[in-house]
Amino acid sequence: QAQAILLGIETSCDETAAALVVREQSGRGIIRSNVVRSQFEEHAPFGGVVPELAARAHVEWLDHIVAQALAEAGISLEEVDAIAATAGPGLIGGVLVGLTTAKALAASLGKPLLAVNHLEGHALTARLTDGIEFPYLMLLVSGGHSQFVLVRGVGEYERWGGTIDDALGEAFDKVAKLLSLGTPGGPAVERMALAGDPRRFRFPRPLLREERLDFSFSGLKTAVRLQAEALAPLSEADVADIAAGFQAAVTDIVAVRSGQALDRFASELPGVVPQLVIAGGVAANRAIAAALAEVAKIAGARLVVPPIGLCTDNGAMIAWAGAERFALGAVDRLDVEARPRWPL
Numbered sequence: 001q002a003q004a005i006l007l008g009i010e011t012s013c014d015e016t017a018a019a020l021v022v023r024e025q026s027g028r029g030i031i032r033s034n035v036v037r038s039q040f041e042e043h044a045p046f047g048g049v050v051p052e053l054a055a056r057a058h059v060e061w062l063d064h065i066v067a068q069a070l071a072e073a074g075i076s077l078e079e080v081d082a083i084a085a086t087a088g089p090g091l092i093g094g095v096l097v098g099l100t101t102a103k104a105l106a107a108s109l110g111k112p113l114l115a116v117n118h119l120e121g122h123a124l125t126a127r128l129t130d131g132i133e134f135p136y137l138m139l140l141v142s143g144g145h146s147q148f149v150l151v152r153g154v155g156e157y158e159r160w161g162g163t164i165d166d167a168l169g170e171a172f173d174k175v176a177k178l179l180s181l182g183t184p185g186g187p188a189v190e191r192m193a194l195a196g197d198p199r200r201f202r203f204p205r206p207l208l209r210e211e212r213l214d215f216s217f218s219g220l221k222t223a224v225r226l227q228a229e230a231l232a233p234l235s236e237a238d239v240a241d242i243a244a245g246f247q248a249a250v251t252d253i254v255a256v257r258s259g260q261a262l263d264r265f266a267s268e269l270p271g272v273v274p275q276l277v278i279a280g281g282v283a284a285n286r287a288i289a290a291a292l293a294e295v296a297k298i299a300g301a302r303l304v305v306p307p308i309g310l311c312t313d314n315g316a317m318i319a320w321a322g323a324e325r326f327a328l329g330a331v332d333r334l335d336v337e338a339r340p341r342w343p344l
């Protein structure tokens with residue numbers, strides 16, 4: 001395969017992002033630029049992402065972000081070999097902004113278009129950052145998704161389980177809101193948890209006794225709410241102890257499930273060294289990352305945690321997923337549709 005330069009565009013949630021990634025002939029990926037503009041400030045007053053505001057901010061910023069990504073990479077649009085953009089799943093207004101921009105660029109430049117599944121972007125990132133070989137298990141834990149996916153190859157994904165209600169990052173965000181810790185919730189809960197006693201409250205670990213590789217966080221969230229209401233008004237120590245108890249519960253849940261998933265890996269792929277890749281913003285949580293490192297060690301598995309800036313939403317992961325598909329000869333038609341829902 002010849003070297004290819006990909007422009008990647010990501011607009012499926014509250015990050016306006018563009019990147020230039022080179023896939024070398026050897027299959028190695030190089031990030032030439034990776035520009036992410038968070039819409040945190042726009043949504044902060046509302047305590048969550050407002051889809052209409054997100055779409056408008058993507059419209060306002062995307063051209064600038066693409067221009068900046070090209071400038072930082074020192075690559076001109078004419079030198080780009082193909083344009084990749086997230087085509088779903090995500091907030092449809094934002095997805096349309098990115099995908100339509102990519103279509104316009106592809107049409108006007110006469111370059112191929114790759115309509116990328118956002119989840120595929122997360123799933124293939126570890127090949128860009130760590131050169132990991134197939135097969136491997138991905139645990140995606142973000143604000144919008146929580147799932148185990150067996151990645152056998154480009155386009156070969158098996159969903160082994162996932163959340164039946166809230167995503168893990170969403171649970172962190174809701175608990176943060178409940179404890180008036182502000183947004184983004186995950187880092188705030190983690191900070192408070194450091195000061196708290198994780199044993200004062202024993203919160204439930206839903207589904208943990210069951211064999212299936214699914215998560216459920218809404219019952220846990222309710223237990224946290226009821227505890228907070230029972231203690232109100234909360235002292236600083238109460239808040240810290242609740243945060244610590246919640247984090248201990250989710251850490252347990254994620255660790256036990258990941259251990260079970262690695263067991264399944266070992267039994268379904270005998271003789272293959274198990275590999276676990278983490279994706280999504282919750283990968284930034286040190287307690288969870290430490291627990292996963294322990295689980296991987298016990299299972300004799302290799303754990304890959306890409307740099308956090310590439311675990312969260314970004315354009316490089318979309319460019320790279322596009323590059324991997326492009327290298328296999330895949331391209332999409334200019335009338336490809338945006339998809340609010342799109343399982344891997």
Ligand code: KG4
Nearest residue numbers: 142143144169186187280281282284285312
């Ligand atoms: O992947 P991401 O940036 O966005 C998507 O949802 O696609 O993930 C953001 C999520 C938020 O829910 C945020 O609260 C959570 O990741 N998060 C954390 C931490 N940092 C971010 N959760 C727990 N601990 C953290 N340190």
Ligand code: ZN
Nearest residue numbers: 122142312313
């Ligand atoms: Zn994401």
